[in-house]
Amino acid sequence: MRLTRPQIFTWVATALLVGQGIYGLVMCWLEHSWGPALFCVVAIISGLGLAYRRWWSRPAIVALALLLLIPGIWVGWHTITAGLYRNRHSYEIFLMVMPALVYFGLTMFCVYVAIKYVPVRNRREET
Numbered sequence: 001m002r003l004t005r006p007q008i009f010t011w012v013a014t015a016l017l018v019g020q021g022i023y024g025l026v027m028c029w030l031e032h033s034w035g036p037a038l039f040c041v042v043a044i045i046s047g048l049g050l051a052y053r054r055w056w057s058r059p060a061i062v063a064l065a066l067l068l069l070i071p072g073i074w075v076g077w078h079t080i081t082a083g084l085y086r087n088r089h090s091y092e093i094f095l096m097v098m099p100a101l102v103y104f105g106l107t108m109f110c111v112y113v114a115i116k117y118v119p120v121r122n123r124r125e126e127t
Contacts, residue, residue: 006117010050013113016106017047017061039067050114055121061114065107072100 003011024040043064049057079085085093 009109009113010053010117013110014047014051016110017043017050017064021047039064050110050118053118055119058114058118058120061110065111068107069104072104076100 021040021042021044024036024043028034028037028040042060046057046060046064050061085096088096
């Protein structure tokens, strides 16, 4: 059995979402802080919905990405304006920003897979 590119992309995005959700739940349990637990459960459910190509996983994944993107931009803006990168070499800035850029790239990959390979909701035509 040979896997196609859409199948590989879907399974990789599913693994990323489910892995992030499980990791988040473990961190919630270890830190005894259950605030982000709902986000983690939604990530797991969205990942499973993506694996089974359910229409509701598409808006759920886009919403999760927006919930990550908006605070990430806010934090990035405040670190720049606070002067965190002032008087630093370019390689130091690169090493500081690299994890956020990788995380952002993986998030955008999951959004791409959800938009490209998950079918839209089938609605019956009313005539």
